[in-house]
Amino acid sequence: MMRAPAALAVLCAATLLLAGCEHGPTAAQREAAAQAQAAAQRVAQAQQELKLYHEVLARHDVQLAASLGREIEQRYAGTPAASEVGKTLPAIAAEAAKLAHAQRLAALWDYQTDVPMEGGTQNTASINDTRSDGSQGNIQLILRRHSAWGQSVYLYAQAPGFVCNGLCRIELRVDGGKPQAWAAYLPPTGEPALFIKDDRRFISMLEKAQVIELRVDLKQGGVRTLKYEVGGFKPASFPPLAKKG
Known part of the structure; x- marks a missing residue:
């Protein structure tokens, strides 16, 4: 044990x-x-x-x-x-x-169709200039088709507008290419606008472009180059006016 x-x-x-x-x-x-x-x-x-x-x-x-x-x-x-x-x-x-x-x-463009306007209706496509810092400026490039006034292309700024005597020339560049001289004129009604004379050729050129630069003379601000990033333009959103019949 x-x-x-x-x-x-x-x-x-x-x-x-x-x-x-x-x-x-x-x-x-x-x-x-x-x-x-x-x-x-x-x-x-x-x-x-x-x-x-x-x-x-x-x-x-x-x-x-x-x-x-x-x-x-x-x-x-x-x-x-x-x-x-x-x-x-x-x-x-x-x-x-x-x-x-x-x-x-595409978002840079604004389109309006069949808008009642003095003397008829209009379709417009507009875009603001792009500043050097990438922000949007306040000078518009406007394409317009008006039932009574026809087709126009013009710049629209704040008053007092642009310097242009009679039929003046402005410098234009497309996609960084060589400068071209385009005829322009002020509207007789006094708005702060500058019309491009050859609107049909301008729109045809714009449809193929990415950037258009316009060198203009402003009554306030002097000579400036306005840059428009037009590559997002949609021709279908700027249709011809409907024919009356």
Whole structure:
């Protein structure tokens, strides 16, 4: 029969052994497991974003796709999803930028159709000049078709308007090309406007241009070059007047 002190010693040893087995993973092991789980979740989230990226591309929404693609590359760098996005994003981003530029140019124009005006009705297309800092100026280039007055192209500024004696010449450049001399004149009614004499040729030129620059002399402000980003002009939004019949 085992004596009490010996039995107590065996019991203590067994207790210590059992306690050692129940210690579980070390702190380093737990941290590594947590990091692995977080990495797996990150990869899974990236795959979900990649799925959405492909869905948006299938809808041909390149602007949203470009935004999603950049987010995937930034938030999930190093994942398979980010690598896959990197294969298509440069082309998608370039297409999105081109579309955004076209939309910006189109938004510069304002169109009005069948507007009652003294003596009849008119259709107009107008755009403001673009300043050197990219902001919009306050001198309008206006295309007008009036039922009684016919077709006109003119600049419209705040009073007192432009300097032009009789039939004057203004300098015009198209898309940075060589300067051209165009005939212009002031309206006899005294508005702060400057009319381009050859309106038909001007509109034909404008439809193919991106930027038109006009060097004019203002009664307040002196000689200035007015820049018009006309590339977003839509001829269909400036229709001929409906014939009466």
